[in-house]
Amino acid sequence: MDAVACTTLNGRPVAVTGSETLRVWDLATSEPVGAPIDVGGRVSALTVAMTPDGPVAVTGTTNARVRVWDLASGLDRGELEGAERIYVTALATTELDGHPVVVALAQGRKVHVWNLETRRRLATFESRDAHVHHVACTQLEGRPVAVVSSLDRWLTVWDLKARRRVGSFGNDGDALMSLACTSLAGRPVAVCGSFNGVRVWDLSVSRPLGRPVTGHIRRVSAMDVGELNGRPVFVTGSHDQTVRIWDAHTGSPIGDSMKGHWHDVRSVACTMLRGRSIAVTASWDGTVRAWDLECQVTHAHLTGPSERLTSVTCDVLDGRPVVIGSAQDDSLWTWDLATGKALYPPLPSAVGARRAMASTVTAGRLIAITSGEGVTQFWDLADRRSIAGIRHSAVAIACADIGGRPAMVTCGRDATVQVRDLATGRLLGPPMPGHSRPAQSVRCGTLDGRPVAVTCSIDDTVRIWDLENCTPVDTLHVPGVSQAVLLDDTGRLACAFGSDVAIFTRQ
Structure with missing residues (x-):
């Protein structure tokens, strides 16, 4: 899919997607229309x-054609006047003198305006800025305007009625990668995204409002829920080498x-240390850092492994927070977070630790679970030995408490989700199908007072599972979810998903 836009068709909200073809999707049912x-x-x-004749889509294609399509019938309404060999990089629509118009950016410096009812060209502007890239339309002092961004970090505002430039200002920082227009407190604003x-x-007034809103600029690869000053937060780690804190409400x-x-x-x-919120992160730079979330500084460096760590978990043992890490060489490491020193000697060659690892405390013992080479094993970290194993290969593992019974949830290579008794390794219910491809992460929590697991897969779905009944609860489609x-x-x-985060609520 190369482009998407939203409108209504027969009174229902729809999305229009474009690639080799156009497709219309009913947003209420997620089914294709026509x-x-x-x-x-x-x-x-x-x-x-x-x-006046209903909703239309306007497309620019890589073979340099600009055409109008009737969304109800799928019929071609024709090519725009003078657009026979124009390669369009961006499109936006608005109204001019009560008629729908489309604004198109052509490769280079051209900005074209067409009447969508007659398909006649109304104007062509020559931008002074190189490589115009995005366009969005809004109203400025009651007049329709087009806001155009360029790769050289300039925004230009064109009055579509007067057919002239009415504003131009530079954006500091990186090149603009996205653009949208809306209103804020009754004033027209442009929202610009960059790295x-x-x-x-x-x-x-052609001025920025407040500070830039920042987030990750590369893929989010890790996430956990914590608490900061009594408020729920979640913490993310990214391929951009940074760690961020997010308000769980907003x-x-x-x-x-x-x-x-x-x-x-x-x-x-995430964990707590002496009443302070801590996030522990593992990076492929070979280091493990503990961050004080209130001060947003490194609290401690956890040292020891010669190989980079692939995952970390936190538990509480005898009232003190501990950190368990799995390294690329399948070794398991345990630290006392208060001292930053090793709690036990490392456990070498815990099969599969680099691929899937979880930890828990049961009967006063710190236990790690790893999976690889067709076997899931349980390790007593104090004794540095395997205490049990089952013939099962998992891609992701999490621990849960089900009615006072310690359990583990695994995502198998067969794309099923399994719930097992932690003491015996036996299944507590049938394997749960649903994902079409293996889940890459699993996290446990509670929903309406019941223990559940949340899995996300490269099939672009997030699924919630009832752990007591081993049944599916809900499914959310999130493209690119990690x-x-x-x-x-x-x-x-x-x-x-990608470099972005979002909060979804149940209806």
Whole structure:
């Protein structure tokens, strides 16, 4: 899919997607509406508009054609005047003198405006900025305007009625990668995204509003839920080498990114130490850091492994927080978080530790679970020995408490989710199918007072499972999802996809 836009069709909300064809999707049912529409090339730009004859889509394609499509019938309404050999990189729609118009950015410096009812070209602007890249439309002092961004970090505002430039201002930082327009407190604003974050500009005065809103700039690879000053938060680690704290109620970042790792952050685990909130992170730079979330500084460095760690977990043993880490050479490491020193000597060659690892405390003993080479094994970390094993290969593991019984949840290579008694390794119910591809992470929590597991898979779904009955509860479709955790008992869910995070709530 190369482009997407939303509109209504027969009173129902729909999404229009473009690639080799156009497809219309009913957003209420997630089902396609009608047959695919052959647009005669690969879609390079897409927008939608409402005309007197109904909703239409406007496409630019890689073979340099710009055409209008009737979404109800799928019929071609024709090519826009003078657009026979125009390669369009971006499209936006608005109204001019009561008629729907489309604004198109052509490769180079051209900005074209067409009437969608007649398909006649109304104007062509020559931008002074090189490589115009994005366009969005809004109203400025009651007049329709087009806001155009360029790769050289400039925003230009064009009055579509007067057909002239009415504003131009530079954006500090990196090149603009996305653009949208809306209103804020009754004033028109442009929202610009770059590698440095998101910045809001007041179009009336051509000035930025507040500080840039920042987040991760590369894939989020780890996530855990914690607490900060009595408020629930979640903490993320990313391939951009940073760690971030997010408000679990609003989804807004708290403070700046925490920097110190010089390679991908691969694992995050949250805990408490002497009343202070701590996040422990493992990076492929070979280091393990404990961060004080209130001060947003490194509290301690946990040292020892010669190989980089692939995951970390936190537990409480005899009232003191401990950290368990699995390394690339399948060794297991245990630290006392208060001292930053090793609690036990490392356990070498815990088969599969680098692929899947979880930990728990049962009967006063610190236990790690690893899986690899067709076997899932249980390790007593104090005695540095295997205490049990079962013939089962898991991609991801988590521990849970089910009615006072310690249990583990595994995501198998066969794409099923299994719940097992931690003491015996026996299944507590039938394997649960649902994912079409193996789940890459599993986290446990409670939902409406019942123990559940949350799994996310490369099949682009997040699934919630009832652990007592071994039955599915809900499914959420999130393209590109890599991590998912429950934030509270009501079902609020934090998901990471790409470099973004979002909070979903149950209806």
